[in-house]
Amino acid sequence: MKLRVNSDPLAFASDELSILEANSLRRKIHSVGSAPGTQIVVDGKSLLHFASNNYLGLATDPRVIEASIEASRKWGTGAGSARLITGSTALHDELESRLAAFKQQEGALLFSSGYLANLGTIAALTDENDEIFSDQLNHASIVDGSRLSKASVRIYRHADADHLSELLAASCARRKLVVTDSVFSMDGDVAPLDQIASLCDELGAILMVDEAHATGVVGPRGCGLVASLGLEHRVHIVMGTLSKSLASSGGFIAGSSTLIELLRNKARSFIFDTAMPAPVAAAALCSLSILEREPELAERTRANATRLASGIDSAAPSAAIVPILVGEADRAQRLSRSLHDEGIMVPAIRPPSVPHGASRLRATVMATHSAEHIDSFIDAFNRVFVKE
Ligand SMILES: *Cc1c(COP(=O)(O)O)cnc(C)c1O
Numbered sequence: 001m002k003l004r005v006n007s008d009p010l011a012f013a014s015d016e017l018s019i020l021e022a023n024s025l026r027r028k029i030h031s032v033g034s035a036p037g038t039q040i041v042v043d044g045k046s047l048l049h050f051a052s053n054n055y056l057g058l059a060t061d062p063r064v065i066e067a068s069i070e071a072s073r074k075w076g077t078g079a080g081s082a083r084l085i086t087g088s089t090a091l092h093d094e095l096e097s098r099l100a101a102f103k104q105q106e107g108a109l110l111f112s113s114g115y116l117a118n119l120g121t122i123a124a125l126t127d128e129n130d131e132i133f134s135d136q137l138n139h140a141s142i143v144d145g146s147r148l149s150k151a152s153v154r155i156y157r158h159a160d161a162d163h164l165s166e167l168l169a170a171s172c173a174r175r176k177l178v179v180t181d182s183v184f185s186m187d188g189d190v191a192p193l194d195q196i197a198s199l200c201d202e203l204g205a206i207l208m209v210d211e212a213h214a215t216g217v218v219g220p221r222g223c224g225l226v227a228s229l230g231l232e233h234r235v236h237i238v239m240g241t242l243s244k245s246l247a248s249s250g251g252f253i254a255g256s257s258t259l260i261e262l263l264r265n266k267a268r269s270f271i272f273d274t275a276m277p278a279p280v281a282a283a284a285l286c287s288l289s290i291l292e293r294e295p296e297l298a299e300r301t302r303a304n305a306t307r308l309a310s311g312i313d314s315a316a317p318s319a320a321i322v323p324i325l326v327g328e329a330d331r332a333q334r335l336s337r338s339l340h341d342e343g344i345m346v347p348a349i350r351p352p353s354v355p356h357g358a359s360r361l362r363a364t365v366m367a368t369h370s371a372e373h374i375d376s377f378i379d380a381f382n383r384v385f386v387k388e
Contacts, residue, residue, distance in 0.1 A: 024330040025350055035060045038368050040345060047345040048373055050363045055217050055320045056297045057368030058247035058287045071282030079275035091281045098288055099252050102223060104232040107260035112273050114212050114241030114251030115141040119148060120269030121253050126151040131173035133164055135180045137187060139210060142179055161195035168203045176205035182225035183213035186354050188321030193225060197234040208237035216245020217319045222291055222298035248284035250276045297367045304365035304374055311378030324361040332359035335384060342380035
């Protein structure tokens with residue numbers, strides 16, 4: 001028998017990578033040699049860390065670490081199956097009720113990530129009879145959840161309630177789902193939630209808000225934008241993640257008991273996904289307790305962001321994210337490298353995370369940054385920018 005010699009069916013992969021490389025869009029994963037504190041060792045070099053969403057600095061807090069070790073001893077490291085098959089621990093139940101109380105909602109449901117929370121929830125609530133109204137700059141997990149749902153998707157201009165109003169008024173879909181980030185992940189600005197909630201009331205739309213970057217940072221005790229504006233009864237679905245301020249991993253949906261019960265029965269990314277490991281739940285639970293006892297962590301994070309932004313003449317930030325727009329991807333990458341040489345880790349954010357021509361540095365602060373850390377960033381940034 002003759003051996004068939006085909007050309008490599010995966011040959012396109014190296015072609016695609018070459019194109020990414022040529023456009024300064026090829027991504028690399030750096031090798032990290034330390035825990036993600038305010039200092040981090042990357043590729044063997046110690047850097048001041050301005051790239052993490054571990055906003056409260058709790059991922060290296062000894063209390064959080066201890067809580068996860070203890071849970072590991074008591075409950076083991078892996079959950080072994082989905083919660084609907086093998087049940088879940090008292091830790092999972094407690095974390096859900098504490099998250100519900102934190103968000104001032106009746107109930108909450110855990111998912112293995114924020115990405116999966118958005119994916120499963122949007123797809124469980126809408127189908128081809130429905131319409132989803134989505135901010136132009138919403139997180140990729142909302143975009144992907146909307147695609148998965150088969151509903152028609154209407155994109156409204158970023159933070160533009162008037163545009164949303166026009167689109168909503170023209171809709172005769174069975175269900176209308178409006179979904180928005182509260183703090184936008186790449187721009188760090190906030191959605192006009194008051195106006196959006198009024199529109200949804202008026203036009204009978206469901207309102208879902210992604211609080212990934214607001215949780216732990218915005219509002220009293222870091223309760224998020226929804227509760228800090230007193231909108232907890234007008235936002236039907238509050239999504240959050242445990243992977244940022246809460247220093248762990250996983251996501252959650254908070255809302256009415258009926259909504260949570262429906263998601264437990266219908267959200268495929270909940271049903272067919274192994275439960276979050278107990279040590280992961282324990283870390284988030286401990287972070288939440290620390291935040292409740294030390295609400296100044298949220299204030300300190302916001303104050304650090306304000307200090308950093310004012311030092312580089314950037315607009316006043318709403319949360320912990322300070323975007324520095326530079327335009328082209330290669331320039332963003334060059335600036336990020338120069339800052340790396342100055343001992344600062346700050347990522348270049350390039351397409352597809354942001355539109356072409358809108359590449360940027362995205363600096364994020366932590367509650368644990370000292371004034372000196374922030375000032376080192378400002379000095380290095382100003383030195384590098386002048387040289388450009
Ligand atoms: C990070 C993020 C998510 C996803 O959360 P993970 O827990 O990291 O999967 C969802 N939405 C927004 C706005 C985010 O920034």
